[in-house]
Amino acid sequence: MIKKLSLIFGSKTKAEEMVYLVSDAKYVVRQGFYLEELPKIEKFCKDNKIHFVKSRFRVLLADENSYSNKGVRIPESDKRPGMYFCYFSKDEQKAWLASYYELMNNDKDLGLLLGYPKCCVDFFCKRFSPNNPNLQLDSTNMFTNLTKRNEDAVLISHFPCSSECEESIFMGRKHLDIIKSVDKDRTEELINNLKRN
Ligand SMILES: [Zn+2]
Numbered sequence: 001m002i003k004k005l006s007l008i009f010g011s012k013t014k015a016e017e018m019v020y021l022v023s024d025a026k027y028v029v030r031q032g033f034y035l036e037e038l039p040k041i042e043k044f045c046k047d048n049k050i051h052f053v054k055s056r057f058r059v060l061l062a063d064e065n066s067y068s069n070k071g072v073r074i075p076e077s078d079k080r081p082g083m084y085f086c087y088f089s090k091d092e093q094k095a096w097l098a099s100y101y102e103l104m105n106n107d108k109d110l111g112l113l114l115g116y117p118k119c120c121v122d123f124f125c126k127r128f129s130p131n132n133p134n135l136q137l138d139s140t141n142m143f144t145n146l147t148k149r150n151e152d153a154v155l156i157s158h159f160p161c162s163s164e165c166e167e168s169i170f171m172g173r174k175h176l177d178i179i180k181s182v183d184k185d186r187t188e189e190l191i192n193n194l195k196r197n
């Protein structure tokens with residue numbers, strides 16, 4: 001099931017985030033997409049009653065998984081290939097609010113709206129800078145392990161304030177349970193990948 005959805009969203013990680021949204025484990029999801037990817041995504045949203053808001057600007061992202069939201073913003077008229085940030089929610093207001101917070105560079109309220117633990121949002125706001133865009137820590141458990149995110153295996157979509165952050169672990173566990181309920185093969189794949197550091 002995840003594999004099939006990944007054909008729409010471009011990666012298993014992105015597909016999984018949409019499953020969390022549909023399952024009400026997340027209330028708002030933000031992802032970056034290229035213009036040509038959007039028609040399939042819009043159809044999925046329509047079929048699943050998910051509201052979808054697209055940023056007016058595009059971003060040249062260093063990190064395609066959009067952990068850091070500080071890519072270089074370029075206008076729609078710019079010829080370079082940039083990704084649009086897209087905000088998804090069952091609640092239309094929340095989707096618009098997320099796009100507004102992003103536009104205003106309000107990392108704190110955006111992070112909270114995306115459901116990230118407050119400790120981790122504070123950590124991000126304090127530590128993140130254009131010179132320090134990767135806040136990845138060594139991981140001690142699979143639930144907060146970000147080291148495999150470029151190999152399409154990760155259970156949380158924020159930088160945890162510590163590898164042992166309880167709320168982040170709780171979140172990772174909840175997400176894995178959801179994947180377990182829809183896709184056994186993918187669950188195994190995730191566990192095998194994330195157990196190794
Ligand atoms: Zn935390």
